[in-house]
Amino acid sequence: SQTIHQWPATLVQPVGSPLSLECTVEGTSNPNLYWYRQAAGRGLQLLFYSIGIGQISSEVPQNLSASRPQDRQFILSSKKLLLSDSGFYLCAWSQQEGQPQHFGDGTRLSIL
Amino acid sequence: KQEVTQIPAALSVPEGENLVLNCSFTDSAIYNLQWFRQDPGKGLTSLLLIQSSQREQTSGRLNASLDKSSGRSTLYIAASQPGDSATYLCAVRYGATNKLIFGTGTLLAVQP
Numbered sequence: 001s002q003t004i005h006q007w008p009a010t011l012v013q014p015v016g017s018p019l020s021l022e023c024t025v026e027g028t029s030n031p032n033l034y035w036y037r038q039a040a041g042r043g044l045q046l047l048f049y050s051i052g053i054g055q056i057s058s059e060v061p062q063n064l065s066a067s068r069p070q071d072r073q074f075i076l077s078s079k080k081l082l083l084s085d086s087g088f089y090l091c092a093w094s095q096q097e098g099q100p101q102h103f104g105d106g107t108r109l110s111i112l
Numbered sequence: 113k114q115e116v117t118q119i120p121a122a123l124s125v126p127e128g129e130n131l132v133l134n135c136s137f138t139d140s141a142i143y144n145l146q147w148f149r150q151d152p153g154k155g156l157t158s159l160l161l162i163q164s165s166q167r168e169q170t171s172g173r174l175n176a177s178l179d180k181s182s183g184r185s186t187l188y189i190a191a192s193q194p195g196d197s198a199t200y201l202c203a204v205r206y207g208a209t210n211k212l213i214f215g216t217g218t219l220l221a222v223q224p
Contacts, residue, residue: 006155032210034210041216042216043116043201043214043215043216043217044156044201044203044212044214045214046210046211046212049210049211051210057210059211088153090155090156092156094210097210098143098144098205098207100146100158100161101146101158101212102158103148103155103156103157103158104155105154105155106153106154106155108153
């Protein structure tokens with residue numbers, strides 16, 4: 001069966017520090033991968049998605065970037081965090097476009 | 113603009129009651145609609161996915177319906193249990209794309 005892992009589960013970082021969140025999927029090959037952010041009182045917002053290694057699409061302009069160095073690895077990064085980057089970050093995968101998306105347990109990011 | 117709205121924002125019911133959660137979307141030309149459950153501080157668990165050609169889907173005590181013409185979906189939970197307490201999110205997909213548009217959710221509390 002397929003599983004998705006995200007880490008860390010929680011992270012507290014100072015403003016201006018770098019960020020790296022990692023997501024890996026097991027039990028499938030060539031998945032579509034996604035990064036979402038859930039801010040307090042708001043719905044989930046799609047940040048990035050990837051249909052293959054090195055292929056990244058950005059949905060909203062922001063202070064973050066994403067990379068896919070391996071087939072089942074998806075990384076969310078920032079060079080300098082802003083207060084507005086605080087939130088709950090969720091990674092997801094699907095087998096194909098239009099197929100159900102399956103989510104990881106999320107990373108709670110707090111910026112001080 | 114494509115928007116998804118969920119009403120009510122919060123709902124509290126006694127154990128054993130049947131209940132209905134509502135989801136409405138502004139653009140009726142959807143590809144499919146997915147209902148999720150989110151426990152506090154956790155990721156999303158997919159409950160049901162309804163394709164645009166379908167009118168309902170059932171899984172155990174859950175039944176999701178879709179009325180494209182009116183831009184609405186409902187999630188019916190039969191014989192509610194305290195373990196059903198969570199936030200329920202609906203998400204709409206337009207076209208065979210990777211982008212899900214999420215509602216802000218309904219926080220359900222089932223009182224024992």
